[in-house]
Amino acid sequence: MFEGKFYNGRTSKGMPAFITLEHNYIRVNWQAGEESGTEIWYLTDIHKTEFNDATTVLEYGDFPRQSIAVHEQDFKDTLQQKYSGAKFLSSTYSSFARTGVKGLLIGGLLLLGLAVGLFFWGIPSLAEKAAAHFPEEYERALGEKLHAQMMQGYTIDSAKTEAVRQYLAGLTIESDFQIHVTVVKDDQVNAFAIPGGFVVVHDAILDEMESHEELGGLLGHEIGHVQMRHSTKALTRSLSYYMLLSVLFGDVSGIAAVIVDNASALYNLEYSRTAESDSDKAGLELLVQNNLDPNGMVWLMERLNVAAPEFLKFISTHPNTSDRIAALEAQIEKINYKPVPNPQLEEAWAKLKAD
Numbered sequence: 001m002f003e004g005k006f007y008n009g010r011t012s013k014g015m016p017a018f019i020t021l022e023h024n025y026i027r028v029n030w031q032a033g034e035e036s037g038t039e040i041w042y043l044t045d046i047h048k049t050e051f052n053d054a055t056t057v058l059e060y061g062d063f064p065r066q067s068i069a070v071h072e073q074d075f076k077d078t079l080q081q082k083y084s085g086a087k088f089l090s091s092t093y094s095s096f097a098r099t100g101v102k103g104l105l106i107g108g109l110l111l112l113g114l115a116v117g118l119f120f121w122g123i124p125s126l127a128e129k130a131a132a133h134f135p136e137e138y139e140r141a142l143g144e145k146l147h148a149q150m151m152q153g154y155t156i157d158s159a160k161t162e163a164v165r166q167y168l169a170g171l172t173i174e175s176d177f178q179i180h181v182t183v184v185k186d187d188q189v190n191a192f193a194i195p196g197g198f199v200v201v202h203d204a205i206l207d208e209m210e211s212h213e214e215l216g217g218l219l220g221h222e223i224g225h226v227q228m229r230h231s232t233k234a235l236t237r238s239l240s241y242y243m244l245l246s247v248l249f250g251d252v253s254g255i256a257a258v259i260v261d262n263a264s265a266l267y268n269l270e271y272s273r274t275a276e277s278d279s280d281k282a283g284l285e286l287l288v289q290n291n292l293d294p295n296g297m298v299w300l301m302e303r304l305n306v307a308a309p310e311f312l313k314f315i316s317t318h319p320n321t322s323d324r325i326a327a328l329e330a331q332i333e334k335i336n337y338k339p340v341p342n343p344q345l346e347e348a349w350a351k352l353k354a355d
């Protein structure tokens with residue numbers, strides 16, 4: 001008998017369990033508070049997903065897919081002795097959530113036909129529509145994971161992060177999400193939004209700016225992406241096949257894992273022209289609402305257009321710069337605005353530009 005954890009596939013909580021290896025099945029006796037139960041796992045429906053010295057994870061059935069995790073080296077050895085030749089011991093089956101995209105591509109060529117078929121059925125746009133209705137807590141939790149994963153590849157500039165946060169704190173913002181901004185050291189003139197309110201700003205884009213209204217405009221633009229769920233929608237759209245497969249195979253909890261595994265997709269997300277112009281508008285509105293010169297948005301665009309044509313990640317993933325400038329100028333002409341000096345923002349800006 002072995003001790004391990006049992007997962008019933010409906011909740012993510014592991015329950016203490018005793019596992020007994022019988023002749024042609026595995027018996028799992030689990031206990032959860034007052035409740036307890038026995039599961040009989042026939043060998044033919046068992047799959048193994050982790051099989052290393054420290055941990056063995058077996059999965060059973062389709063939906064809800066149960067699993068057990070045993071942290072005893074003996075367990076693996078005993079399995080191999082007792083069930084030598086059993087199919088599940090040699091199976092390469094594994095959960096999409098754990099293998100991520102690469103494993104899926106290698107193992108899933110057969111599913112390609114299915115995916116192609118689904119493409120024409122409009123799965124990406126369905127997924128995108130669904131994304132617009134993700135609960136905020138879900139989006140935030142997803143964003144937190146993505147953000148944590150992405151930050152591992154970056155060096156955070158804490159002084160500049162603090163200054164930009166101070167700047168942000170001085171702004172009146174309307175958003176469903178609490179905006180969490182981080183400045184990272186990166187030569188690429190870029191900034192982007194992550195689902196759930198996370199905004200990442202490269203220090204190189206800050207270096208290009210010459211007035212604080214440009215920063216206000218940039219933040220307003222990215223907050224616009226956050227508020228309108230652009231990154232969540234685009235991510236969901238580009239990963240919709242993997243998500244669908246996760247659902248088909250009963251691995252609902254795998255969806256978040258798949259997205260997190262593919263955090264790098266965020267760098268290459270392309271928003272639609274409409275998404276960009278809507279966010280430009282949001283940037284403009286943020287400036288106006290805060291009694292700042294809305295031309296900050298135009299200055300930002302022009303500066304980036306002239307200053308770093310080869311590294312215009314911000315511009316190139318944000319296409320049609322001159323059109324956008326023209327659209328912004330047309331909007332500004334129609335607004336009545338009266339910029340008011342804002343000492344709090346200027347102080348934060350001075351800190352940002354101090355070194």
Ligand SMILES: [Zn+2]
Pocket residue numbers: 221225271276279318
């Ligand atoms: Zn954008």
